[in-house]
Amino acid sequence: xxxxxxxxxxxxxxxxxxxxxxxxxxxxxxxxxxxxxxxxxxxxxxxxxxxxxxxxxxxxxxxxxxxxxxxxxxxxxxxxxxxxxxxxxxxxxxxxxxxxxxxxxxxxxxxxxxxxxxxxxxxxxxxxxxxxxxxxxxxxxxxxxxxxxxxxxxxxxxxxxxxxxxxxxxxxxxxxxxxxxxxxxxxxxxxxxxxxxxxxxxxxxxx
Numbered sequence: 001x002x003x004x005x006x007x008x009x010x011x012x013x014x015x016x017x018x019x020x021x022x023x024x025x026x027x028x029x030x031x032x033x034x035x036x037x038x039x040x041x042x043x044x045x046x047x048x049x050x051x052x053x054x055x056x057x058x059x060x061x062x063x064x065x066x067x068x069x070x071x072x073x074x075x076x077x078x079x080x081x082x083x084x085x086x087x088x089x090x091x092x093x094x095x096x097x098x099x100x101x102x103x104x105x106x107x108x109x110x111x112x113x114x115x116x117x118x119x120x121x122x123x124x125x126x127x128x129x130x131x132x133x134x135x136x137x138x139x140x141x142x143x144x145x146x147x148x149x150x151x152x153x154x155x156x157x158x159x160x161x162x163x164x165x166x167x168x169x170x171x172x173x174x175x176x177x178x179x180x181x182x183x184x185x186x187x188x189x190x191x192x193x194x195x196x197x198x199x200x201x202x203x204x205x206x207x
Contacts (some may be wrong), residue, residue, distance in 0.1 A: 002028060002143060005127055005134040013037045013067065015093060018051040023058075023074055023102035023155040024144045025136060029101065030062065037064075038154045039096055041089045042070040047158050054156050082166050093132055104134040109190055111171050114179065124190070126139040127198055137194055140187065148178060 005189040017036045033108050042052045052068065054164060057064040069092035075084045093100045101184055109125050116123040127134055136144075148155065164170040180186060 002139050002147065004137070004139075005137050005194070006066040006133075006135050008034070008135050010042055011035045012099050012101050013039045013096055013188055015039050015041075015064075015089075015103070016055050017041075017158070018054045018156045019158060019161075020153075020155040021105060021141070021144055022025055023153050024147045024151075025059075025101065027151055027153045028147065030064065032073075037065045039067045039069070039100060041069065041092050044051075044071045044158075047160065051078050051156055051158070054106060058154075080156060082168065090129075090132070094130055096131070098131065100132045102132055103136055103144075104141045105141055105193075106138050106187055106191060107136055107172075107176075109194060110179075111141065111168060111176065111186055113190055114171050115151060115168060120148060124194055124197060127201075138191055190205075 010031060012029070012034060014022070014036055015028050015057075016026050017040070026038065038055065040052060040055045042048045048071075056066060056068070058064075071085065071088055073088065075081055099114075102158060104125055112125050113122060125137060127137065147153065160166075161169060162173065164173055183189075
C-alpha cells in the first residue's frame with residue numbers, strides 16, 4: 001500500500017526519467033481523476049536519448065502531454081556532473097507553471113541524511129522546494145518496486161546508477177547495506193522525523 005505524505009493536487013506535472021521510481025509514480029497518479037502532464041529532461045547521453053524515447057512513447061500511447069527539456073550547456077570546469085545535471089533539471093522544472101511531482105522516496109531520504117551527515121548537517125529532503133513537491137517521501141523503494149511488479153509497470157534503468165565513483169551511488173551501494181544492518185530502524189526513525197517536521201511546518205503555516 002502506498003501512503004502519501006500529502007494529498008496530490010488534481011492539476012500536476014510529473015517529473016519522469018523513465019526509471020522505476022518515476023514510472024510507478026506516473027502509473028499511480030494517472031488514474032483518470034487528474035489532469036496530468038509529464039516533464040522529462042534529456043541529459044544528452046546515450047542513455048538519456050533512450051530514456052527520452054521511452055518516456056515520449058509512453059506518453060503518446062497514453063495521451064499524456066509531455067514537456068521536454070534538454071541539457072544545452074557544457075559542464076563547467078570543476079563542477080560535479082551529478083550536481084550540474086541536477087541544477088539544470090531543477091531550472092527546467094522551475095520554468096513549468098504549477099506543481100511538479102517528483103518520485104523521491106524514503107530510501108532517498110535516508111541516503112540524503114547520510115550524505116548530509118558526512119558533511120556535518122544531517123538534513124532531511126523537504127516536501128516542497130519552490131514548485132517541486134515530493135508526496136512519496138514516506139514510501140520505500142521496495143514498495144515502489146512491488147507496485148511495478150504487481151501492475152506490470154515497464155521502466156528502463158540507467159547504468160550510471162551503479163557507478164560508485166558518484167558519492168550518492170557509493171552511499172547507496174557500499175554504505176547503506178552496512179548502515180541498515182547496524183541500525184535496522186533507521187528508515188522508521190527518519191520517517192518519524194519527516195512526519196514531525198512536515199506536521200510542524202503545516203501548523204506554523206496555518207498559524
